Amino acid sequence: MPDPAVSLTTATKSFGPVRAVDGLTLTVPRGQTLALLGPNGAGKSTAIALLLGLIPPDAGRAALFGLDPERAVRRGRVGAMTQEGGLVQRVTVRELLSFVSGTYPAPLPLDEVVALARIGDLLGRRVDRLSGGQGQRVRFAMAVCGDPDLVVLDEPTAALDVEARREFWAGLRGLADRGKTILFSTHYLEEADEQADRIVVLGRGRVIADGTSAEIKRAAALTTVRVTIDGDAAWLATLPGVRHMEIRAGRANLRSGDSDATVMALAQAGAVRDLEVVPADLEDAFVALTSTAPASKENA
Numbered sequence: 001m002p003d004p005a006v007s008l009t010t011a012t013k014s015f016g017p018v019r020a021v022d023g024l025t026l027t028v029p030r031g032q033t034l035a036l037l038g039p040n041g042a043g044k045s046t047a048i049a050l051l052l053g054l055i056p057p058d059a060g061r062a063a064l065f066g067l068d069p070e071r072a073v074r075r076g077r078v079g080a081m082t083q084e085g086g087l088v089q090r091v092t093v094r095e096l097l098s099f100v101s102g103t104y105p106a107p108l109p110l111d112e113v114v115a116l117a118r119i120g121d122l123l124g125r126r127v128d129r130l131s132g133g134q135g136q137r138v139r140f141a142m143a144v145c146g147d148p149d150l151v152v153l154d155e156p157t158a159a160l161d162v163e164a165r166r167e168f169w170a171g172l173r174g175l176a177d178r179g180k181t182i183l184f185s186t187h188y189l190e191e192a193d194e195q196a197d198r199i200v201v202l203g204r205g206r207v208i209a210d211g212t213s214a215e216i217k218r219a220a221a222l223t224t225v226r227v228t229i230d231g232d233a234a235w236l237a238t239l240p241g242v243r244h245m246e247i248r249a250g251r252a253n254l255r256s257g258d259s260d261a262t263v264m265a266l267a268q269a270g271a272v273r274d275l276e277v278v279p280a281d282l283e284d285a286f287v288a289l290t291s292t293a294p295a296s297k298e299n300a
């Protein structure tokens with residue numbers, strides 16, 4: 001078995017009284033595209049900084065391809081786009097990219113970088129005159145120009161409009177198709193849902209869910225069963241699987257952890273008028289998970 005692309009082992013990092021990452025263990029096999037999701041302050045950026053070796057853990061360890069992160073970065077195996085990475089000023093995009101490419105042992109040809117990052121129209125532009133979204137594309141180009149095996153992106157689409165975001169993901173899929181390992185953080189649930197093979201939800205510096213989008217939805221979210229009801233509806237709350245009930249305009253909305261059992265019980269009671277079963281989406285799962293994340297001692 002080759003070493004995994006990313007391996008964080010019980011990594012912990014505190015800033016003063018805040019435990020930003022709390023005993024986090026995360027292994028990313030080669031070739032996987034993994035999304036890190038979590039509310040503000042969940043520890044995503046800190047986890048990324050730890051695994052890239054940008055900050056040392058207080059405890060635990062990080063390895064990339066079985067190597068110290070710094071060594072893996074020096075060998076050109078890792079490309080990263082962090083939230084803080086600035087761009088050198090007063091040079092053109094072409095000059096910047098040829099400089100950065102020159103620091104890698106086996107960089108990608110410029111035309112491939114241009115195609116992946118969709119920056120053909122920006123090559124002659126000065127780096128300090130780019131818009132936020134254009135700068136973001138150039139930073140992506142810098143992350144991939146060394147032809148790294150692992151690409152780590154911290155909120156890569158934060159400054160992009162809808163069209164630029166669509167193009168960005170097309171570029172990223174190009175990387176995934178080349179067998180690269182990709183780890184990105186995002187606040188956009190639909191991006192995680194559509195782009196990642198695996199989603200890891202962080203809360204208070206810990207993993208609170210880990211799986212495919214479908215697995216996370218199944219494990220965390222409650223299906224909604226709706227039915228029209230006359231008269232007293234209180235008994236519906238006692239049906240198997242039902243965790244919450246709400247009556248709105250003569251319809252009962254039952255949030256169920258076992259919708260099959262709920263529907264069966266409704267059928268046995270003859271209460272199936274306008275029956276509707278609405279599967280959970282990732283947003284429901286995310287809210288359910290992150291609103292019940294256990295507090296670590298220091299964050300409590």
Ligand SMILES: Nc1ncnc2c1ncn2[C@@H]1O[C@H](COP(=O)(O)OP(=O)(O)OP(=O)(O)O)[C@@H](O)[C@H]1O
Binds near residue numbers: 019020042043047
């Ligand atoms: N350099 C720092 N100094 C002090 N506190 C920090 C520092 N970096 C992060 N923190 C704190 O650590 C916690 C985790 O922050 P982090 O930036 O890792 O979360 P995040 O999930 O990336 O959040 P966001 O989605 O808002 O970017 C937060 O409470 C944050 O305030």
